[in-house]
Amino acid sequence: MAADRDEELTRALAVDLVRGFEAMVYAYQHRLYAFALSMSGEPMDAEEIAQDTFMRAHVALARYPGQRIVALKLSAWLHQIALNVFRNRARKRKLRVVPLDPDAPVADSAAGPERQALSRAALRELANLVSGLPEHQRAAVVLRCVQGMTYAEVADLLGQPEGTIKASVHRGLQTLKRRAGWLSEVS
């Protein structure tokens, strides 16, 4: 998400929490949902994680003084909260399996690249595959490859050196490639 958009949002939040928060939810709903879906592999969990993230953000923003809100790196901050929500849940409970309409398209062509987006079923399978990665690799792969952050941003967010992140992403992609190949052979 563009940095100038984030700046506008944080300024709006500092001026008027209600309207600013509304704008932030519309701006970030898909992005945080995509993050939660890639991390958890389950649509129901993804929605709950994304919703919890926004609710925690709301509580925090209501407490922060304006200056602190304006200084927030919004994207990193929200992803950080989402990651914490995800980790807390993963610790507490097992994942549920939820059936899903396999035909409804899920990616928005206006937001995505020009080529045909993956079907909902294929995306679901991919999210499942990603969610099977060890957690440190998963967070790195999702933030870098799904959410499109730079290595520096990922390193900052996860509190690890850039080199470590690069290695995690590399190993994660290797694993995914191996498992994706195995999956398509079976089916």
Added chain:
Amino acid sequence: MELLETDLRDLGHVRAPEGFAERVLAAVGIAPWVNDSYAEVATSLGVVHVAWNTAGISAVRRAGGAREFERWFASRLGRPVRREAVPPERLARQVVGAIAGHDRRLRFDMSALRVFEQDVLRKTAEIPRGEVRSYAWVAREIGRPRAVRAVGTALANNPIPFLIPCHRVVRSDGALGQYSGGGPEVKRAILRHEGLDPGWLEILAGNGARFVGSRTTRVFCLPTCAHARRIKASNRVYLRSEHEAQGAGFRPCTRCRPIAG
């Protein structure tokens, strides 16, 4: 590996379920603030949906289903829109008049768009009826001469087509290019409706004629500039490049500023 990475990026474009934002806002006790309304307006180009708020017109779209419009509006502008049975009379008159070609000053709300998009659309709104400019011309005029493709993207995503005349921006090679309001055929039809002959543009471009100059005034213009169309056939010179024009002692028209495209 590349394919996998493209698929992962697709995963990043997954959309939250329908109504998700509204559920989140309800959960924290925020009632949706609906600022924009929309209604159908019958114009000379057919029935369109027009959305407006206190700042001005925020969106226009060829009328399809109401639900389709509401979804498109929310995804393009990031906020909800409320349906009205009839548009305010003055607004309807202005929209009909503007599309029919009467000079009407319309106010637009582009606040949800990026600054670059706003620049592109404001510049496009200056292009007179019956004339066209190139994507490169718009890029140059807004001080971003290298952002030609980005201009194309901004115009393809124009939330206020017909009224902000993105159909008047065409490719430098005379081809019409894409049109957000319903494909190249619609673009051709609207330009014709405005009194322009798109076939003529293609013939000019096919012959490499980019500018039209006047032997008497020594001024050169873009072919559709109102000044160019006033040049008598006997005084008319077709020029292939800025270099050729200036070499032959022509200076650029200050109205259409041809060397921007």
